[in-house]
Amino acid sequence: MNYTSESIEKAIEIFSSFPSIGKKTAQRLTYFLLRQDDSFAEKMSKVIIDLKHNVRFCSICFNYTERDPCPICSSTKRDRSILCVVEEPNDVVSIEKTNDFYGLYHVLHGVMNPLEGISQDDIKVVELISRLHDVEEVIFALNPSVEGELTTHYIAKLIKPFGVKISRIASGVPMGSSLEFSDDATIARALEGRIAI
Amino acid sequence: MKIHKIHIVNLRNHADNLIELSPSTNIIHGSNGSGKTTILESVALASHSKSFQPTDDKNLIRWAENRYFVNVFADYDMDIAYEISINYNRGSRKQINSSKGENLYPKDIIGEMPIVILTPDYKAITFGSPQDRRQFIDTVLSQASKYYVDAILKQKKYLKHRNAILGQFAREHRIDEKLLATATDFFISYSSDVIYKRFQFINEFIPFFKQSYAEITDSAELVELKYKPDSIEFNQFSKMEKSEISEQLVKASKNLYQNELRRGTTLFGPQKDDIDIFINQGLAKDAASQGQHKSLLISLKFAEFEFLKTVVRETPIILLDDIFSELDAARSQKVLELLLTKNAQTLITVTEPDKFLNWQKDKSNFKIISLSEGRIVT
Ligand SMILES: Nc1ncnc2c1ncn2[C@@H]1O[C@H](COP(=O)(O)OP(=O)(O)OP(=O)(O)O)[C@@H](O)[C@H]1O
Ligand SMILES: [Mg+2]
Ligand SMILES: [Zn+2]
Numbered sequence: 239m240n241y242t243s244e245s246i247e248k249a250i251e252i253f254s255s256f257p258s259i260g261k262k263t264a265q266r267l268t269y270f271l272l273r274q275d276d277s278f279a280e281k282m283s284k285v286i287i288d289l290k291h292n293v294r295f296c297s298i299c300f301n302y303t304e305r306d307p308c309p310i311c312s313s314t315k316r317d318r319s320i321l322c323v324v325e326e327p328n329d330v331v332s333i334e335k336t337n338d339f340y341g342l343y344h345v346l347h348g349v350m351n352p353l354e355g356i357s358q359d360d361i362k363v364v365e366l367i368s369r370l371h372d373v374e375e376v377i378f379a380l381n382p383s384v385e386g387e388l389t390t391h392y393i394a395k396l397i398k399p400f401g402v403k404i405s406r407i408a409s410g411v412p413m414g415s416s417l418e419f420s421d422d423a424t425i426a427r428a429l430e431g432r433i434a435i
Numbered sequence: 436m437k438i439h440k441i442h443i444v445n446l447r448n449h450a451d452n453l454i455e456l457s458p459s460t461n462i463i464h465g466s467n468g469s470g471k472t473t474i475l476e477s478v479a480l481a482s483h484s485k486s487f488q489p490t491d492d493k494n495l496i497r498w499a500e501n502r503y504f505v506n507v508f509a510d511y512d513m514d515i516a517y518e519i520s521i522n523y524n525r526g527s528r529k530q531i532n533s534s535k536g537e538n539l540y541p542k543d544i545i546g547e548m549p550i551v552i553l554t555p556d557y558k559a560i561t562f563g564s565p566q567d568r569r570q571f572i573d574t575v576l577s578q579a580s581k582y583y584v585d586a587i588l589k590q591k592k593y594l595k596h597r598n599a600i601l602g603q604f605a606r607e608h609r610i611d612e613k614l615l616a617t618a619t620d621f622f623i624s625y626s627s628d629v630i631y632k633r634f635q636f637i638n639e640f641i642p643f644f645k646q647s648y649a650e651i652t653d654s655a656e657l658v659e660l661k662y663k664p665d666s667i668e669f670n671q672f673s674k675m676e677k678s679e680i681s682e683q684l685v686k687a688s689k690n691l692y693q694n695e696l697r698r699g700t701t702l703f704g705p706q707k708d709d710i711d712i713f714i715n716q717g718l719a720k721d722a723a724s725q726g727q728h729k730s731l732l733i734s735l736k737f738a739e740f741e742f743l744k745t746v747v748r749e750t751p752i753i754l755l756d757d758i759f760s761e762l763d764a765a766r767s768q769k770v771l772e773l774l775l776t777k778n779a780q781t782l783i784t785v786t787e788p789d790k791f792l793n794w795q796k797d798k799s800n801f802k803i804i805s806l807s808e809g810r811i812v813t
Contacts, residue, residue: 260527352599352618357611384592384621392617 246272298369300345300362302327310342317341319374323366323393325349325381329417333379336426341377344369349380349389363393370400377432378406381417394435405432436517436548436749437510437780438478444504445497446480447473448809457802460774460781464788465806471784474804475552475754478782480521481507482550482752483578484531484541492523501525509548512750519544542588546578549751551740553733555761561719561731565709572710575739576636579746586628590705593622598700605699619688622704627681629705630664634675637662637710639746643738650773651737652730658714665707729762733770740777753781760786775800 241247246268253264271279295301296308303309310316310330320341324330330343346361358364370376376397380386394404408431417425437458443449448470463471476486476495486495496503506520519533531539535547559567576583597618604610641660648658661671666687669675687703688695695702712719714727723731743751753774759767774781788803805812 350614352596352603352614355599355603358614384589384596388593388596388614388617388621391620392614395613395617 299343300347300365301330301343315340318372320377321366321369321373321375322377322379323390324379324417325386326418329379329381332417332420332422332425333429336422336429338426338429341375346380346389349383349385350392351385352388358392358396361389363396366393367397367400370397370402373402375403375405377429378404378435379417379429380406391435404435406435407432436512436752438481438507438752439510440508441474441477441481442504442506443474443477444502445500446477446495446503446505447497449473449477450497450809452809452811454804454811456780456782456804457800458780459778459800459802460783461802461804462788463782463784463804463806464786466786469806470809471806472756473809474806475756475782475784477505478507478550478752478754479552480505481519482548483545484521484529487552487554487754488556492529493525496523496525507548512748517548519548542581542584545584546581546747549578549743549747549749550754551736551743551751552754552756553736553758554756555758557732557736558728560735561712561723561728563720565707568710568712569706569708571735572633572636575640575742576632578743578751579636580632583629583632586625586632590622590625590629593618593625594701594704594706597622601695601701602699604696610696622701623681623684623688626684626704627677630667630680630708631675631677633662633664633705633708634669640738640742643741643745644734647737647741648730648734651734651769656715656727658712658731658734661711661713663709663711664705666703726766729766737773737777740779750777750779753777753779755781755783757784757786759783 241250249268249271250261250264253259253267254261256264259267271282292304293302294304294306296303296306296311298307298311301308301310317340321344322333322339322341323344323346324333325346325348327345330345333339333343344362344366346363346366348356348361350356350358350361378390378394380390390406397404407425407428420428438456439458441452441454441456443452443454445451448468454474463474465471472488476488479485479487492503502522502524504520504522507518509517509519511517517534519531522530522532524530529541531541531544533539533544533547536543557571560571573587577587597615600610600615600618637660644660645658648656664680667675667680667683684703691702712731714723714731717723719728719731740751740753743749758770762770
């Protein structure tokens, strides 16, 4: 092809499969790697292998963790009667950064999307329901998309019979945006002003 | 709003053009295919991030290039500067930055720089199908109300989800009833917002429409608009509350439920609305003569201008694409005279500037922009 080495081509291909990395950036990353010492490449490959070996899902909240249950689920300082439901592990990081939430989390790993055939079986809904026995309040903090709204209200309908208090975060996060790209103050305000469903 | 400069890069046959505009009338002239309409498209992109021609963004990129870029420098009526740029790279999300913020979504910029467009294609508004008329109200209302933009976008999304759920039942006889119920609740809620806004819009729009029809035709013909919302019964003389609208939609959804399951699709809602346009006693689409159709369309557009100017409190920019080729000399002159009373910035594309300029005694207000094969020639 255009490159003088098949290894370079493979590296570029793998980098450009990352989200938001185009061909040009992939090429820059590859040439950067080539300029580093061997030790850098060894360290990097070990980091990647460790990442895949050591990190798995917490069997309670489905966040990423190295030990199961995860530090949040096993912490004695957290309020176990409040659950915050989020879409992705990223969102836990965003909410933790605000230092404003002391309950536990539940990561759904997606939202329902009838148009794309994603149903409740494809996300961690049953797992959420099985956690409800000693929970008093469930706060939904899904992204403010149509699908986030649909999923929030659908699950709210499902869990209503359990008699828990159900709310969602206020729509301080702009529609079409996501928790990942919102600043701490916005998320904190949204958590503060939660709305009962 | 007045644009003073447009920078166009790799849009259709424009490679790299910096175009200075007059704050009043701009005549864009050149042979067929020289790139006149493309300049109007660049203004539409700056106004609501989409062309007024039904085409994909990737078709707008100049052949063999990878991106297009449009940068518009304008002033609000209050003389405050406004700048916006649209940058589209093949395969990525459109980058929109303006003096109002970076990384904007299309819905953030709609209404900021209001425009009124008239092209021969818009004949469909008075001739064509209900969808053409819905599209007309949607473009006007979207520029006038951010609330409407939000409601209509969500209404359309929920319609698709709802149809997917119903469609799956029709095919596989499987249904998650709670999911359908949730989707229906939201579909009805946003549909009610849309219908409520459309009612309100038609009422406010009618006086503008009647007045501009009278101005254009100097005639005593009576024109009228009537909103015909699907599944809603209403008394023409009393205001409809939003709660009433949603109650009626709930009723319709119950009545149609079995039918919807069988057909696998949504059978009610504002995606089926229409607006009747009347001239004297008859429906325009059946009764109006050729000339009356033209007058109706032009007056709808002038009314759109006056309506937007009133609600957005900003003078819209008027874009006229190739319309004088469709009008006789007398009507063209009339339209042009009316146009000049509006004190709006106007961009007009023509293939024969001479004929056009002869109608005008005072030519000093006009700026002529000549194009040849995508390049400005002076
Ligand atoms: N993606 C593209 N890349 C390059 N050229 C294009 C592209 N798409 C369209 N064109 C050409 O660019 C020109 C677009 O011109 P435009 O529609 O602005 O012409 P016009 O001056 O309005 O013509 P008319 O008088 O026929 O309406 C045409 O010649 C068309 O063939
Ligand atoms: Mg044209
Ligand atoms: Zn956990």
